[in-house]
Amino acid sequence: MVERAPDFVAVTPLGDFEPFTRGAGDGVGVNLSVQPARAMVQLFARNGKADDVAKNLKLEARPGQATICKNFVTFPLSSGQWLLVSNADDPEKFAPAIEKKISGIGYISEQSDARICIRVSGLKARDLMSRGCRLDLHESVISKGFCAQTQMAQVGVLIHQVDDAPIYDLYVYAGFAKPFWQWLIDISSQFGISAENKGE
Amino acid sequence: MHQIDCPWCGVRDETEFQYQGDATVIRPAPDASEETFFKYVYVRDNPKGWHTEWWHHLGGCRQWVKVVRHTVSHEIHATGRAQDKLPVPDEGPKS
Known part of the structure; x- marks a missing residue:
């Protein structure tokens, strides 16, 4: 059994x-x-690609200022690092969607829990x-x-x-x-x- | 209480940082002698005056910050990122 x-x-x-x-x-x-509970991902830019990542996702790269995007809020954590917090209802789709947008210039770590x-x-x-x-x-x-x-x-x-x-x-x-x-x-x-x- | 100007976060209290030691030691070549590596790992100067040192911003951006600090007066002359070369004053602190 x-x-x-x-x-x-x-x-x-x-x-x-x-x-x-x-x-x-x-x-x-x-x-x-x-x-x-909301879906969250930590986003890292690859070396020298911080500006490209910021441009692709329309993020604020300077410290101390959150960016309100269409479906998520972004917090700059450090140079080339952001925390993205989703406002959308489909949390499982959030991380893959972000990963797709920064393919080749950055990577993510799922942080929802x-x-x-x-x-x-x-x-x-x-x-x-x-x-x-x-x-x-x-x-x-x-x-x-x-x-x-x-x-x-x-x-x-x-x-x-x-x-x-x-x-x-x-x-x-x-x-x-x-x-x-x-x-x-x-x-x-x-x-x-x-x-x-x-x-x- | 020190106030350290983190290159990313701005001026923050010392409690957010962790002291990480001398920032001037350079790793010897791989074929260097055992004695050279012993000195690199364990032996440090204890200067009375300006000292370039690492502070880890654990409570903030988690970057390593290079700080030029006077070991007697605790005046901080300059701070920068790990790759920055910071000027060390020839003379003593202002006060």
């Missing part, structure tokens, strides 16, 4: 928490939201960020579209300012997502939190 392998179910590291609202003196100051996206918004979002992020996120310095890799609570984070409200998307490696999430909850407790889970 052939034993059947168990059915594995794809889950996110933050899939099991219950949404909650915990007000402080001034009500809810920070909204934390685990975003739905590697990072979790946490959205930070609310009146006190910038105050929360200033507690753990050493970058100057003041509105006079950065604006919508800003992105940077840095560390918060000793965890590597890719920060993307989605809106000037401000709204930040924090991309954290899946293995660090749970302790990072707990740190976010702890450090934002004085502002009042609303936490929701849009992940799977």
Whole structure:
């Protein structure tokens, strides 16, 4: 008799928490939201081909600025390296489509399950960020579209300012997502939190 | 606390970097003597003054950054990419 392998179910590291609202003196100051899983690829240009890759995909090659493309958002990670996050509904087609466009001048690494996206918004979002992020996120310095890799609570984070409200998307490696999430909850407790889970 | 000007990311705090040692040592030829390789791997100067060194930007772009730093005052004179040749001042730090 052939034993059947168990059915594995794809889950996110933050899939099991219950949404909650915990007000402080001034009500809810920070909204934390685990975003739905999206297809991601890391894109590398071959030596001397960074400009060609940027041109083919219409990407921003300079640091600190995300590019909003038709079906994906692009973050420059380093010289000749980008992280591409899909907005499309068919995640399985994303990596092959990108690979096709950069054939011969670059290569990709599938990263869909590697990072979790946490959205930070609310009146006190910038105050929360200033507690753990050493970058100057003041509105006079950065604006919508800003992105940077840095560390918060000793965890590597890719920060993307989605809106000037401000709204930040924090991309954290899946293995660090749970302790990072707990740190976010702890450090934002004085502002009042609303936490929701849009992940799977 | 150092603030290091990463050629890609811009000025970042030292906590994002990891010190990786002397950037002036050059790998000997494959047929060099054992003693030469021993010195290359293990022996380092401990200068009092300007020092060209590697810092790995682990918390950012993950590139290796070359830094000219004064070992007494910790003033950073210049930073650059791995392939850059950075000028080393003849004199001491400004302050």
